[in-house]
Amino acid sequence: MYQNKDLEILGQIIKPGRSAEICYNVAKLHTSTPVDIPIIVERSKKPGPTILLTAGIHGDEVNGVEIVRQIISKGINKPKTGTTICIPVVNVFGFINMERQFPDGRDLNRVFPGTQNGSLASRVAYTIIKEVVPHVDFILDFHTGGALRFNAPQVRIEQGKEDDDIMAEIFGAPFILYSKNLNKSFRNTCNKMGKPILLYEGGKSFHIDNNVTNTGVNGAKRILNHFGMLSSKFKVSEPKKACIKITASKWVRANYSGMFKSIVKLEGKVEKGDTIGNITDPYGKFNFFVKAPVSGYIININHSPLVYQGDAVFHISTETTT
Numbered sequence: 026m027y028q029n030k031d032l033e034i035l036g037q038i039i040k041p042g043r044s045a046e047i048c049y050n051v052a053k054l055h056t057s058t059p060v061d062i063p064i065i066v067e068r069s070k071k072p073g074p075t076i077l078l079t080a081g082i083h084g085d086e087v088n089g090v091e092i093v094r095q096i097i098s099k100g101i102n103k104p105k106t107g108t109t110i111c112i113p114v115v116n117v118f119g120f121i122n123m124e125r126q127f128p129d130g131r132d133l134n135r136v137f138p139g140t141q142n143g144s145l146a147s148r149v150a151y152t153i154i155k156e157v158v159p160h161v162d163f164i165l166d167f168h169t170g171g172a173l174r175f176n177a178p179q180v181r182i183e184q185g186k187e188d189d190d191i192m193a194e195i196f197g198a199p200f201i202l203y204s205k206n207l208n209k210s211f212r213n214t215c216n217k218m219g220k221p222i223l224l225y226e227g228g229k230s231f232h233i234d235n236n237v238t239n240t241g242v243n244g245a246k247r248i249l250n251h252f253g254m255l256s257s258k259f260k261v262s263e264p265k266k267a268c269i270k271i272t273a274s275k276w277v278r279a280n281y282s283g284m285f286k287s288i289v290k291l292e293g294k295v296e297k298g299d300t301i302g303n304i305t306d307p308y309g310k311f312n313f314f315v316k317a318p319v320s321g322y323i324i325n326i327n328h329s330p331l332v333y334q335g336d337a338v339f340h341i342s343t344e345t346t347t
Contacts (some may be wrong), residue, residue, distance in 0.1 A: 027073050027074060027107065029070070029071070034157060041072075044065075044067050045066045046064070046065050047064040047065075047066065049062040049152060051117060051145070051148075051149055052145060063114075064110060064111075064157065065102070065110070066109070067103045067104060067108065068104070068107075068108045069105060069107055071107070073104065073105075073106030073252065073254055074108075074162040074163060075162050076107070076108070076163050076164070076249065076252065076254065077111075077158070077165070078093050078102070078109065078111045078112070078165045079093070079164065079165070079166045080166070080167040080168075081112075081114035081116050082115045082116055082134050083116060083125045083133070083134065083169075083171065084116040084119015084123065084124050086125075087231060087233060088169040088229075088234060092225075092242055093113040093167060094113055095238065096111065097113065099259075100256070101242070101245065103256060105253065105256050107253075110157060110160070112153070115149070116146075118145075127144075127145055131144055131145075131146040133146045133149065134209075135210065137154060137210060138150060138151060138209075158214075162220075163222070164215055164222040165223055165245055166224045168226045168227075169226065169227060169229060169232075172230065173229055174326070174327050174340075175232075175291060175325065175328050176227050176229070177323070178198045178225070178236070179200040179202045179271075180223050180268075181202045182223065182224070189223070193223060195247050195248060195251050196223055196244035196245075197240075197264035198225065198240055199240070199268065199269065199292055200268065200271055200322070201270045203271065223248075225241055225244060227240060243261075246261055247261055267347050268347070269322060269345050273344035274324065274340055274342045274343055276337045276339070276341075277301075277341060278335050279304055279334055280315075281304050282304075283307075284305045285304050285329065287301065287327075287328075288300065289301045289302070291324075291326050292322065292324070294321065295321065295322075298316055300314045302314075303315060315338060319341055319343050321345070322345065323339060323340070324340050324342060325339065326339060327339070
């Protein structure tokens with residue numbers, strides 16, 4: 026099924042059995058300093074699938090970057106068969122500036138497939154889709170929660186796709202969250218191209234969490250092992266428990282502005298009416314208890330100590346299967 030052909034990315038040819046770090050020159054800073062996106066390619070002499078691992082589509086999602094970094098530093102990306110392509114930081118500008126978006130103010134994950142002569146974000150999206158994605162057979166895209174909202178480790182896929190279900194279960198995150206593909210997102214564009222993709226979410230912006238990182242690295246190892254690509258020197262552990270599949274969920278929003286504190290654990294199950302947090306004012310005049318509106322699992326907690334009325338403070342599952 027798989028053939029060992031030469032691989033060409035951005036004009037550079039990588040032969041079977043070779044390694045390469047391709048520097049995609051995105052643009053220059055105002056100081057004329059060039060800014061590159063490294064694309065790290067590892068190829069086995071034996072034919073096999075090509076797996077793409079991406080992170081940092083949002084510049085503030087450093088936990089995803091850490092997952093791909095560990096995969097590279099530990100040599101997990103050196104395949105027994107086939108090819109791995111790692112792009113640890115797609116939005117390098119956002120990463121440098123510690124911002125979610127591109128300097129042009131655009132969310133990279135809302136401009137795919139991009140255009141050759143469009144905005145800076147659109148041009149990067151276009152290059153990734155044109156130069157890299159056509160070569161791959163499967164994609165792992167690593168994300169984290171934004172704006173201090175801490176996501177439980179979860180894989181996001183569309184419902185009704187049996188192959189995606191199987192791969193998500195192999196990955197082995199605690200939760201599988203069924204969600205629709207957002208228009209012009211990387212996931213939606215890859216699906217339209219017929220490229221299967223798992224989107225892994227875990228943690229919060231500007232933060233590295235060991236549990237989230239370990240879950241992501243172990244999930245990648247299970248996927249590579251499934252494709253016969255993982256080196257025998259790496260052990261593959263089974264998930265500690267079966268994935269909980271979330272078919273519907275609900276955001277709980279603050280009814281008051283004030284100082285917010287959660288009193289429940291992420292990934293824990295709560296019952297309708299349970300007290301899950303409280304909102305107070307700085308002057309000791311009120312203490313509002315946040316109640317669970319439904320029974321379900323806590324899959325996201327807002328870690329901001331200050332919230333405004335209407336802010337999302339919890340994400341709770343409302344319908345689940347195993």
